[in-house]
Amino acid sequence: MNFLKGLLIRLAITALAFWLATLLIPGIRLESDSVTQTIITLILVAAIFGVVNAVLQPVIKTVGCGFYLLTLGLIALVVNGLLFLLTSWIAEQAGLAFEVDGFWPAAVLGALFVSVVTWILGAVLDRD
Template sequence: MGFLTSLLIRLGSTALAFWLATLLIPGITLETSSISEAIVTLLIVAVIFGVVNALLQPIIKTVGCGLYLLTLGLIALVVNGLLFLLTGYIADQLDLPFHVDGFWPAAVLGALFVGVVTWLLGLVLDRD
């Protein structure tokens, strides 16, 4: 499977995970009037989430290495929740109809849910 195909599969599975999160987790909302607008919004949010994670996650892990060791990795839930909340903030700034309301119920659960769903979809879909 080529690089572009793998990238598109990851983008689609992340967008699907975000859509499922809007349906299942209170505090994560997608306020669109059409299916095409929802698909475009979810794809853009998936790209934002991927860029935020790609740029900030390595820096945070390097700087906060001691906290990761001290908390046995549990600080990763907080970090992922903050990155999820940042994604919602950037989407708000771009006037996208995707909103994350609050840190504990929405952002942390949303980040955990999206991570697990994309991992599961990656196992099923991203095969050579």
């Protein structure tokens, strides 16, 4: 039960971070007709982002370990931006109204923003 509660809290936090990103970062848009549709879209995009990160990030870090060491971890900005773009592409293929204009600056700043906001809100709200 605690696992499910934690998962739902993280999903809500990520959805909130995506909503804030659509408001603050140029090039990231969410166009919907109603509040309900916006909330559903944000939750689905957050779920897609979570799955993309859970599946691909460990593989990329393992395969690209040398690049992470060589760039002192700065390659993570590029990887996270590309994963953010992939999330946008998957959302578009699924018929969701979430769009990211391109890699720079929208995807990189969006990924950085969502990561920071989810980290801060997760530290505040996800206390057991």
